[in-house]
Amino acid sequence: MPLHRATQHDERAMSVNPFLGPANPVGDMTEAPPRHRMPTAPMAPSTAYQLVHDELMLDGNARLNLATFVTTWMEPEAGVLMAECRDKNMIDKDEYPRTAELERRCVAMLADLWHAPDPLAAVGCSTTGSSEACMLAGMALKRRWSRRAPARDARPNLVMGVNVQVCWDKFCTFWEVEARQVPMEGERFHLDPGAAAELCDENTIGVVGVLGSTFDGSYEPIAELCAALDGLQERTGLDIPVHVDGASGGMIAPFLDEDLVWDFRLPRVASINTSGHKYGLVYPGVGWALWRDADALPEELVFRVNYLGGDMPTFALNFSRPGAQVVAQYYTFLRLGREGYRAVQQAARDVARGLGGRIEALGDFRLLTRGDQLPVFAFTTAPEVTAYDVFDVSRRMREHGWLVPAYTFPANREDLSVLRVVCRNGFSEDLADMFAEDLTRLLPDLRRQPGPLTHDRNAATGFHH
Numbered sequence: 001m002p003l004h005r006a007t008q009h010d011e012r013a014m015s016v017n018p019f020l021g022p023a024n025p026v027g028d029m030t031e032a033p034p035r036h037r038m039p040t041a042p043m044a045p046s047t048a049y050q051l052v053h054d055e056l057m058l059d060g061n062a063r064l065n066l067a068t069f070v071t072t073w074m075e076p077e078a079g080v081l082m083a084e085c086r087d088k089n090m091i092d093k094d095e096y097p098r099t100a101e102l103e104r105r106c107v108a109m110l111a112d113l114w115h116a117p118d119p120l121a122a123v124g125c126s127t128t129g130s131s132e133a134c135m136l137a138g139m140a141l142k143r144r145w146s147r148r149a150p151a152r153d154a155r156p157n158l159v160m161g162v163n164v165q166v167c168w169d170k171f172c173t174f175w176e177v178e179a180r181q182v183p184m185e186g187e188r189f190h191l192d193p194g195a196a197a198e199l200c201d202e203n204t205i206g207v208v209g210v211l212g213s214t215f216d217g218s219y220e221p222i223a224e225l226c227a228a229l230d231g232l233q234e235r236t237g238l239d240i241p242v243h244v245d246g247a248s249g250g251m252i253a254p255f256l257d258e259d260l261v262w263d264f265r266l267p268r269v270a271s272i273n274t275s276g277h278k279y280g281l282v283y284p285g286v287g288w289a290l291w292r293d294a295d296a297l298p299e300e301l302v303f304r305v306n307y308l309g310g311d312m313p314t315f316a317l318n319f320s321r322p323g324a325q326v327v328a329q330y331y332t333f334l335r336l337g338r339e340g341y342r343a344v345q346q347a348a349r350d351v352a353r354g355l356g357g358r359i360e361a362l363g364d365f366r367l368l369t370r371g372d373q374l375p376v377f378a379f380t381t382a383p384e385v386t387a388y389d390v391f392d393v394s395r396r397m398r399e400h401g402w403l404v405p406a407y408t409f410p411a412n413r414e415d416l417s418v419l420r421v422v423c424r425n426g427f428s429e430d431l432a433d434m435f436a437e438d439l440t441r442l443l444p445d446l447r448r449q450p451g452p453l454t455h456d457r458n459a460a461t462g463f464h465h
């Protein structure tokens with residue numbers, strides 16, 4: 001949550017439309033509620049509803065938000081199921097045993113999908129999203145390292161590419177682990193396996209590989225990373241586990257890139273996470289973390305809750321959590337099956353590739369990625385374009401309702417600024433056509449600019465990894 005500060009308070013009361021007084025049009029108007037203090041008296045539910053509803057109209061349109069990876073459309077049936085489950089607390093396994101069972105089935109399905117050598121031995125859980133899943137996976141890595149009895153003053157470290165999602169910076173800060181980051185180099189925008197292996201030492205708790213990178217949608221080379229760490233083990237004896245952050249790709253690659261070996265088929269992969277609410281196709285609030293086997297998840301991190309007279313192991317940061325998203329995940333697995341998921345993800349990738357091609361054909365832009373891994377592509381202005389920059393494009397596209405983030409790459413490519421388009425289910429070929437038409441129509445205007453017009457790049461566009 002953003003940490004809102006008390007100094008931002010606006011002392012004006014909310015303005016109330018006279019129509020909102022249910023029977024007496026002047027009634028509620030005289031009791032306009034304050035914004036930042038709890039009102040003294042109650043008001044009619046219809047009035048409260050209308051006030052909140054009206055304020056939310058100014059939020060962006062989620063379907064036109066090409067910045068987010070998160071699901072913005074589900075079938076009405078999924079919405080009905082979620083409404084039916086909104087009163088169920090996921091932690092109450094004993095009270096809601098069927099919800100607990102659906103969670104268990106989802107874990108089993110993912111273990112199978114990600115080729116756990118023994119799906120019955122794999123352990124896993126639902127979370128609020130990939131961030132919580134990554135915290136849990138990182139904690140397991142750290143605990144395994146501390147079991148190896150490091151020197152008393154040893155400081156643990158975690159190796160990753162500089163392109164990791166912000167949750168890994170959080171993990172390292174919250175759990176006091178040194179983040180060792182492989183920089184970008186030239187046209188390589190994610191981790192290099194050899195460079196990652198070189199950063200490892202006896203206090204490395206693990207290496208994070210990302211499938212795929214939020215910066216450009218590219219898959220990191222997980223198999224090559226494991227091979228580089230195999231080489232390290234042969235040379236030095238260091239046996240470093242890999243965690244795959246499959247927040248997006250964990251639900252793309254199994255359907256569209258079956259021959260790509262990135263998951264538990266690689267013995268070095270100890271754990272994998274995904275966001276059920278990204279390409280898992282569920283509304284926000286669900287992620288998954290799985291470990292290859294019980295050895296990969298130290299027993300002392302597992303707590304137990306009542307379940308049907310016995311107890312059930314749980315691993316989570318939260319206690320209470322909604323059950324609806326887990327139910328919706330199970331619904332979607334059941335509803336689509338492998339073929340359904342393949343069709344949905346293929347459609348998203350087709351849209352990404354098609355739109356990327358059209359943007360490239362405009363001549364003003366250079367594609368960094370083509371949407372052929374995650375259905376996501378990043379592009380920048382061609383070298384000869386000097387009249388405007390990616391921040392101008394982002395700002396002008398917003399006038400048409402499109403939310404496309406522009407941002408600058410991290411070390412060692414701080415010179416490079418890009419736009420990124422995330423294609424999701426619901427961003428159809430037709431919408432992509434309209435996007436391309438709007439961009440095309442803007443170009444003459446942009447080309448006439450005397451130079452880039454965006455002064456404050458940070459304020460110009462929010463980049464939410």
Ligand SMILES: *Cc1c(COP(=O)(O)O)cnc(C)c1O
Pocket residue numbers: 069128129130131132134165167210211212213214245246247248275287465
């Ligand atoms: C989105 C994302 C995360 C964070 O996931 P949430 O589900 O939003 O908490 C972590 N890693 C990667 C690679 C991501 O794309």
